Amino acid sequence: MAEPIRVGIVGARFAAQFHWEGYQRVYGVPVQIVGVTSTSAGSREAFARKRGITAFSSFEELCDASEVIDLCTPGCTHEPLAVEALRRGKHVVIEKPFTGYYGPGNSAFRGNIFPKETMLREAMESCDRLLSAARGAGKRICYAENWIYSPAVQKEREILVKSGGQILWMIGDESHSGSHSPYYGIWKFSGGGSLVGKGCHPLSAALYLKRAEGEARDAKPIRPASVSARTHEITRLKRFRDTGFIRTTYDDIEDYAQVHIAFEDGTVADIFASELVLGGVHNWLEVFANNHRTRCNLSQIDALETYNPKEEFLKDVYLTEKLGTKQGWSHPAPDEPWMNGYPQEFQDFMECVNTGREPLSGGELARDTIAVLYSAYLSAERRGQEVEIA
Numbered sequence: 366m367a368e369p370i371r372v373g374i375v376g377a378r379f380a381a382q383f384h385w386e387g388y389q390r391v392y393g394v395p396v397q398i399v400g401v402t403s404t405s406a407g408s409r410e411a412f413a414r415k416r417g418i419t420a421f422s423s424f425e426e427l428c429d430a431s432e433v434i435d436l437c438t439p440g441c442t443h444e445p446l447a448v449e450a451l452r453r454g455k456h457v458v459i460e461k462p463f464t465g466y467y468g469p470g471n472s473a474f475r476g477n478i479f480p481k482e483t484m485l486r487e488a489m490e491s492c493d494r495l496l497s498a499a500r501g502a503g504k505r506i507c508y509a510e511n512w513i514y515s516p517a518v519q520k521e522r523e524i525l526v527k528s529g530g531q532i533l534w535m536i537g538d539e540s541h542s543g544s545h546s547p548y549y550g551i552w553k554f555s556g557g558g559s560l561v562g563k564g565c566h567p568l569s570a571a572l573y574l575k576r577a578e579g580e581a582r583d584a585k586p587i588r589p590a591s592v593s594a595r596t597h598e599i600t601r602l603k604r605f606r607d608t609g610f611i612r613t614t615y616d617d618i619e620d621y622a623q624v625h626i627a628f629e630d631g632t633v634a635d636i637f638a639s640e641l642v643l644g645g646v647h648n649w650l651e652v653f654a655n656n657h658r659t660r661c662n663l664s665q666i667d668a669l670e671t672y673n674p675k676e677e678f679l680k681d682v683y684l685t686e687k688l689g690t691k692q693g694w695s696h697p698a699p700d701e702p703w704m705n706g707y708p709q710e711f712q713d714f715m716e717c718v719n720t721g722r723e724p725l726s727g728g729e730l731a732r733d734t735i736a737v738l739y740s741a742y743l744s745a746e747r748r749g750q751e752v753e754i755a
């Protein structure tokens with residue numbers, strides 16, 4: 366049996382947990398999670414103890430023990446940690462957002478009012494440093510955009526490619542009632558609000574499908590050409606009436622965003638993202654092609670419908686992310702990680718490391734995503750004026 370691929374996880378909370386579970390479902394390629402590190406000794410030790418792995422007290426020690434470094438840390442840490450791992454000759458898995466702009470390091474920084482032209486330039490330079498570090502090291506960047514691996518998006522890719530379709534327009538959304546992470550809501554950690562934190566998902570899927578269409582027809586991806594966007598801070602409006610069901614503790618980020626993207630071939634996509642949606646995670650992308658129409662429903666799905674007359678009956682049963690209440694009718698996802706594409710994502714990444722091929726979700730797609738997101742912030746600063754993507 367081949368030697369297992371040694372993976373080290375950085376970060377020991379929400380994303381680290383579903384990454385761990387994803388690796389457990391990889392088949393055909395032996396994988397060993399050697400350990401975890403994080404800035405909090407308590408959480409890395411608890412994470413390691415529960416799974417029988419080593420809690421490393423430093424990133425450098427974890428690197429020494431690993432071939433792949435998997436970053437489950439806030440966006441502000443992605444570039445420095447990934448570049449260091451690549452410099453040490455490791456492949457990297459990078460959660461969304463790939464990278465971004467996190468401020469000049471002073472306490473006066475407030476992302477929502479900081480000049481967006483500077484942010485866009487710096488974010489793109491950060492992308493280029495990451496891609497160049499990977500090229501220099503001869504190692505892979507695996508961009509952990511699970512939407513690319515969701516069965517719904519992969520089925521649409523197959524329909525699109527095999528039918529020779531042309532996507533004319535798309536509309537998609539990722540929204541819920543607010544992220545759990547204390548880092549989220551503060552631009553210097555998260556690199557933005559709903560647009561970067563949530564909009565990145567349907568956006569990457571839309572960019573991926575147009576790439577796939579172009580590659581299938583002309584052996585050349587169709588890439589985004591321009592964006593127009595608006596962002597809003599609805600929960601910080603003076604007249605917002607808080608009933609306690611959605612998170613409101615945001616510092617300097619938007620909680621609602623919409624982006625209109627025009628591709629090189631003139632076709633379009635509209636992406637929405639917000640922290641303002643009750644009733645569970647609302648993840649979907651609808652594709653309108655010249656020969657078919659597909660609704661990719663990631664969450665929620667109706668494979669299972671349950672009626673529960675009393676909240677407490679299901680107190681020990683997980684139904685679906687951010688549902689709010691378990692009383693009444695609900696749509697529990699029978700295998701939510703699979704519908705989200707997590708196990709498929711780690712399968713692809715481990716096969717890439719094993720064979721040396723590029724992942725379905727790699728550095729180029731990640732870079733295009735960041736280019737659209739930060740061009741969208743520039744457009745929003747100009748109240749929706751179209752911005753060409755350099």
Ligand SMILES: NC(=O)c1ccc[n+]([C@@H]2O[C@H](COP(=O)([O-])OP(=O)(O)OC[C@H]3O[C@@H](n4cnc5c(N)ncnc54)[C@H](O)[C@@H]3O)[C@@H](O)[C@H]2O)c1
Nearest residue numbers: 376377378379380403404405437438440442460461462546
């Ligand atoms: N793909 C998805 O569906 C999805 C879902 C949630 C989060 N994420 C992404 O995963 C990443 C982590 O999010 P989370 O929700 O797990 O956040 P979290 O706040 O729950 O956990 C962050 C972890 O990173 C650790 N950390 C912070 N700075 C560090 C550093 N410099 N070195 C080492 N460890 C450090 C913290 O101690 C903590 O363990 C973010 O980039 C987020 O956008 C992706």
